[in-house]
Amino acid sequence: xYIFADSGSTKTNWIVTNSKGGIxxxxxxxxxxxYFVTKERIIQVISEQYPTEPDPLIxxxxxxxxxxxxxxxxxxxxxxxxxxxxxxxxxxxxxDMLGTARAIFKNSTGIAAIIGTxxxxxxxxxxxxxxxAISLGYILGDEGSGAYxxxxxxxxxxxxKLEPELTKKILxxxxxxxxxxxxxxxxNPHPNRYLAGFCIFIKNNIQHPQLQEIIKISFSKFFEKYVxxxxxxxxxxxxxxxSIALNFKEYLDETAAMxxxxxxxxxxxxxxxxxxxxxxxxxx
Numbered sequence: 001x002y003i004f005a006d007s008g009s010t011k012t013n014w015i016v017t018n019s020k021g022g023i024x025x026x027x028x029x030x031x032x033x034x035y036f037v038t039k040e041r042i043i044q045v046i047s048e049q050y051p052t053e054p055d056p057l058i059x060x061x062x063x064x065x066x067x068x069x070x071x072x073x074x075x076x077x078x079x080x081x082x083x084x085x086x087x088x089x090x091x092x093x094x095x096d097m098l099g100t101a102r103a104i105f106k107n108s109t110g111i112a113a114i115i116g117t118x119x120x121x122x123x124x125x126x127x128x129x130x131x132x133a134i135s136l137g138y139i140l141g142d143e144g145s146g147a148y149x150x151x152x153x154x155x156x157x158x159x160x161k162l163e164p165e166l167t168k169k170i171l172x173x174x175x176x177x178x179x180x181x182x183x184x185x186x187x188n189p190h191p192n193r194y195l196a197g198f199c200i201f202i203k204n205n206i207q208h209p210q211l212q213e214i215i216k217i218s219f220s221k222f223f224e225k226y227v228x229x230x231x232x233x234x235x236x237x238x239x240x241x242x243s244i245a246l247n248f249k250e251y252l253d254e255t256a257a258m259x260x261x262x263x264x265x266x267x268x269x270x271x272x273x274x275x276x277x278x279x280x281x282x283x284x
Contacts, residue, residue, distance in 0.1 A: 007066030033068035042081035065099030103273035104239035116242030121226040138192040144222025146196030219255040239265035
């Protein structure tokens with residue numbers, strides 16, 4: 001039996017399969033980014049959420065794709081935690097970017113991109129990443145992400161640059177004030193998640209021109225920083241996963257067309273696609 005995991009900033013989705021890739025069980029835990037979660041905490045959250053069957057000792061291989069897993073040194077404690085819980089399994093840890101690329105393109109080539117709470121992109125050669133954008137996180141980068149969109153939105157709101165009716169609606173629907181926003185960003189943990197949370201309001205009120213403009217500016221920045229950097233980028237297929245890409249697909253398509261790219265690929269459930277990838281590659 002095998003277990004597959006897709007771990008983002010907020011949550012980790014897990015699927016247990018039989019030896020042929022058939023789904024047996026699934027569960028969910030918090031995000032297990034090794035930058036932020038200790039070995040002990042990783043073991044704790046898995047043990048609390050792991051289903052009663054099958055016995056973790058009969059898992060043969062673990063395929064873990066996650067944010068913060070591109071550096072070998074950084075994820076050694078994650079590997080140790082997984083090995084301690086899935087004692088008899090071979091542990092395979094990959095970056096979320098490689099997971100996105102494999103999920104979208106399987107064994108074909110293309111530019112794969114994540115637009116969720118954060119952003120990243122790469123050129124995928126059908127097996128591995130041949131070129132990767134420089135990802136600097138939500139403070140210095142992540143253009144186009146939920147955190148970036150939320151940052152532009154919060155800045156305009158706090159600087160009183162939004163129309164009065166929209167400002168009133170934000171206060172009524174979110175309860176966000178000058179002090180609560182600054183406190184959440186500078187004093188509380190995970191400000192990137194907090195900022196990305198404003199995208200729910202934006203999605204629900206996207207008919208407003210100022211909110212549309214925020215999305216368009218953000219996606220233009222994304223293409224400049226994460227797509228246009230690749231030589232001959234227009235010659236590649238372009239595929240996306242991530243909540244922001246899926247929820248604002250119309251505006252992403254529109255922006256892509258401005259950069260000469262059409263017929264974008266979107267996937268909603270990368271984990272199931274990753275199972276198909278590993279099935280086709282004999283679970284290696």
